[in-house]
Amino acid sequence: MNGQENYKIISCTTDGFISDEPNIDSKLIDSTNVFSLLYYNMRLKLTGVGALLETKYVESEGVIS
Amino acid sequence: MKDLARLNTPVGIELSGDLHEYIDYFLGSYHGGRNESYIYGVVKGKFYDYDLPGAYPTAMAMLDYPDWDSREMLREQNGDEFFSSLNYDLIKSYTALKIKFEFPSTVKYPNIPVRLDFNSVVFPLTGETFCTGHEFLLAMRLGCRIKILSGVYIPFKSLKLKSKLNSNSISDSTSDSNSKRKFFVQDHLIKQLFELKYSNKTFDSVEKSISKSENYHFLKQALQQTPVQEEIDTETETETVESNFYLVVKELIQERVKYPKGSYMNLLYKFLANAGIGQMARGLNQKVKFDVRSNSTKPLPSGELVSPLYAG
Numbered sequence: 001m002n003g004q005e006n007y008k009i010i011s012c013t014t015d016g017f018i019s020d021e022p023n024i025d026s027k028l029i030d031s032t033n034v035f036s037l038l039y040y041n042m043r044l045k046l047t048g049v050g051a052l053l054e055t056k057y058v059e060s061e062g063v064i065s
Numbered sequence: 066m067k068d069l070a071r072l073n074t075p076v077g078i079e080l081s082g083d084l085h086e087y088i089d090y091f092l093g094s095y096h097g098g099r100n101e102s103y104i105y106g107v108v109k110g111k112f113y114d115y116d117l118p119g120a121y122p123t124a125m126a127m128l129d130y131p132d133w134d135s136r137e138m139l140r141e142q143n144g145d146e147f148f149s150s151l152n153y154d155l156i157k158s159y160t161a162l163k164i165k166f167e168f169p170s171t172v173k174y175p176n177i178p179v180r181l182d183f184n185s186v187v188f189p190l191t192g193e194t195f196c197t198g199h200e201f202l203l204a205m206r207l208g209c210r211i212k213i214l215s216g217v218y219i220p221f222k223s224l225k226l227k228s229k230l231n232s233n234s235i236s237d238s239t240s241d242s243n244s245k246r247k248f249f250v251q252d253h254l255i256k257q258l259f260e261l262k263y264s265n266k267t268f269d270s271v272e273k274s275i276s277k278s279e280n281y282h283f284l285k286q287a288l289q290q291t292p293v294q295e296e297i298d299t300e301t302e303t304e305t306v307e308s309n310f311y312l313v314v315k316e317l318i319q320e321r322v323k324y325p326k327g328s329y330m331n332l333l334y335k336f337l338a339n340a341g342i343g344q345m346a347r348g349l350n351q352k353v354k355f356d357v358r359s360n361s362t363k364p365l366p367s368g369e370l371v372s373p374l375y376a377g
Contacts, residue, residue, distance in 0.1 A: 009174060010108060014098040015120030018112050025115060035203070038156070042123050046311075046318055057114040064102045 011064055016056070025053040069348065069367045087138065087217040090161035091373035093195030095349055096178040096186050122314045122338040125345075128375055129221035129308035131159050136219040144201065144211030154220060159374040160198025162216035167191045168209045176203050197377045219374070223308060314338060344368060346376035 007021035036052055044050035071077045078085045117123070139147070139162070148155070168175045168190045178186045179194040196204075198218070204211060307315075321334035348367030356363045 008103070010104045010112065011102040012174070013100050016114065016116035018114050020110055020112050022111070022113060024113070038127070039117070039123065042126055043119065046123065046126055046315055047119070047322075051118050053115040054118050055113055056116045059112050059114070061107065061109045062112070063107055064104050 016053075025055055069371065087136065087161075087219075088373065090163065090195060090215075090217045091159070091377055092349065093163070094161040094197045094200075095346065095373050095377040096180070097346070097350065099178070099186075099188075101188070119318075119338070121342045122317070125342045125375075126308075126311040126314040128310040129157070129223045131219040131374060132222045133219065136217060139213060139216040139218060141215065142213050144205060144209070144213060147213050148202075148205055151218070155198045155202055155218075157221040157223070158198055159219040159221075159377075160201070160216065161195060161377065162198065162201055163193075163195050163214045164201070164216075165193045165212045165214065166204060166209050168204070168207060172207050172209075175209070176200060176207065177209070221308075313341070341370075342376070344370040345372050347371055349373055349376060 007019060009017050009019045011018050040050045040052050043052075072081055072085065072088070081088075144164070144166075151158070164177075166177050168177075170190065172190065175188045175190055177188060177192065177194060177196050177200055179189055179192040181187050193214075201211065317334050317338040321331055321338070324331040324334070348365045348371060352365050353362040354365045355361075
């Protein structure tokens, strides 16, 4: 997750990314990353549910263009 | 900022006060959204698509009005020096910098945007560019060496008020159950966490030690509890420090959840919440769009909500 492990990110956008590393969503919830905490806190205040990353899809093959 | 093009005219410069002295930094540091692929073609293996829920409205809710009177033009200095002078306050500011930077070669995904040409933005290990204060902070987090050539810093308007509230009410409230104060405690602890991490610069070890500390457990507990914003708003009207950006997003979300998921009204409020940040950036790049009425391409005009400070 810190960019120095064997996992890789194959693409990213402003608000998400695709990676072969599983469970990043739950790892971030437990992290002490300040930016994560700020985001989590704001989602909690806005919606009543604290949230960071969520897993939208899981795919086993695809085409990156 | 209704007419950006007219600002860069002799009359526009003279009539805009000193806006022209720093607006270019914010225009330069606005690079639009990030969209990158590191692999092309067919990929096989298990991949996970992660997404920040409500990213655009959430980011917009964190904005605030700029405190124009407290703005500062920045001189040449190294990144550490600049960071030390502002620390956590940099998060609560509109900051635009012209920098030279160099990431360690071990960083796989650098975060500083550099324009390659009119249509492309890349994220190299080294370069010279304009960036925002938040991009600067993340780069520092990744161990980047940064030299600030020049720039501008404008604090959020709420910063002074929040500092005053913190100093008046936080010191004796970390252990009581007064829900009115929880928001301030959360913010205060995040600030403490931030300062501790950045002062040590060995993030991994600091994160481990923080996770064992009393403050961290309190913070996590506070974050997991029911939000208390309604009580803050109603009970302490004069102490409310939330910006109008937050209030607008909050209202749109409250309206949206009144309707079933997937219904027209639910999607309309979702669209309104997401569109806000886009309206703040509309026309900044002078991009041309196809106009169905005239059957031709035209430059996208800016509008009342456009501001390179908010958009970046």
